[in-house]
Amino acid sequence: MTPIADNLDKLRSRIRKAVQACGRNPETVRLVAVSKTFPAETVREAIAAGQNVFGENYIQEAVKKTAILSSLPVSWHFIGHLQTNKAGHAVRIFDLIHSVDSIHLGEELNRQAKKISKVQKILIQVNTGQEDTKSGVCADDVPGLINELKRFENISIQGLMTLPPFFDDPQRAYPYFSALHELSDQIRRENPHRVEMKELSMGMTGDFEVAIKAGATLLRVGTAVFGKRNGGDR
Numbered sequence: 001m002t003p004i005a006d007n008l009d010k011l012r013s014r015i016r017k018a019v020q021a022c023g024r025n026p027e028t029v030r031l032v033a034v035s036k037t038f039p040a041e042t043v044r045e046a047i048a049a050g051q052n053v054f055g056e057n058y059i060q061e062a063v064k065k066t067a068i069l070s071s072l073p074v075s076w077h078f079i080g081h082l083q084t085n086k087a088g089h090a091v092r093i094f095d096l097i098h099s100v101d102s103i104h105l106g107e108e109l110n111r112q113a114k115k116i117s118k119v120q121k122i123l124i125q126v127n128t129g130q131e132d133t134k135s136g137v138c139a140d141d142v143p144g145l146i147n148e149l150k151r152f153e154n155i156s157i158q159g160l161m162t163l164p165p166f167f168d169d170p171q172r173a174y175p176y177f178s179a180l181h182e183l184s185d186q187i188r189r190e191n192p193h194r195v196e197m198k199e200l201s202m203g204m205t206g207d208f209e210v211a212i213k214a215g216a217t218l219l220r221v222g223t224a225v226f227g228k229r230n231g232g233d234r
């Protein structure tokens with residue numbers, strides 16, 4: 001077994017345990033293996049070990065990596081901050097963009113997706129901790145943003161994403177995850193049309209078990225799959 005296959009094995013069993021512990025259906029929780037900074041060859045190892053959804057943060061890096069791996073049946077998700085001028089690349093590569101946080105970006109994704117006759121699936125990134133340093137819209141502004149975005153026919157809102165403040169004790173992230181869950185329930189009640197609200201993207205290596213308990217459907221886990229990243233995050 002390669003080290004990555006071994007990591008995936010251990011991670012899957014931790015996910016399974018956490019899902020069972022709160023009585024959820026295992027099919028409602030998917031792992032997005034965050035492969036940012038790792039080369040295509042490393043991703044290939046994870047694919048060989050049965051992983052088929054990967055998360056990337058940087059467009060230039062993703063353009064190269066996905067080209068190398070284009071013959072393989074994998075789904076790519078974008079989880080980083082997306083600049084409007086990269087929207088054209090993004091719609092060509094990614095099945096799901098987790099980080100939409102403005103009308104301007106949604107409008108540009110809609111325009112670029114239309115050009116290639118695609119309906120781009122997106123999530124709204126919510127800054128649940130109201131931190132100045134993080135991207136995302138604050139919770140109060142999410143219903144308004146969704147109201148604006150839902151008229152764009154080439155994007156489809158699938159749910160919400162958050163990156164809570166960092167805590168040494170992961171339990172302290174629970175209220176933030178839980179707030180995202182409540183917000184998604186509220187939006188679902190208000191928007192029966194064109195807004196699915198079926199995905200909650202939350203939980204990383206340090207806190208995915210807590211996120212599962214709060215209702216996460218997409219776990220974005222990097223370090224527990226690939227090991228520590230060199231040079232940190234750009």
Ligand SMILES: *Cc1c(COP(=O)(O)O)cnc(C)c1O
Pocket residue numbers: 034036057079080163204205206220221222223224233
């Ligand atoms: C890097 C990153 C992750 C993965 O973090 P790990 O702690 O390595 O699991 C998840 N979400 C986002 C938005 C990231 O940038």
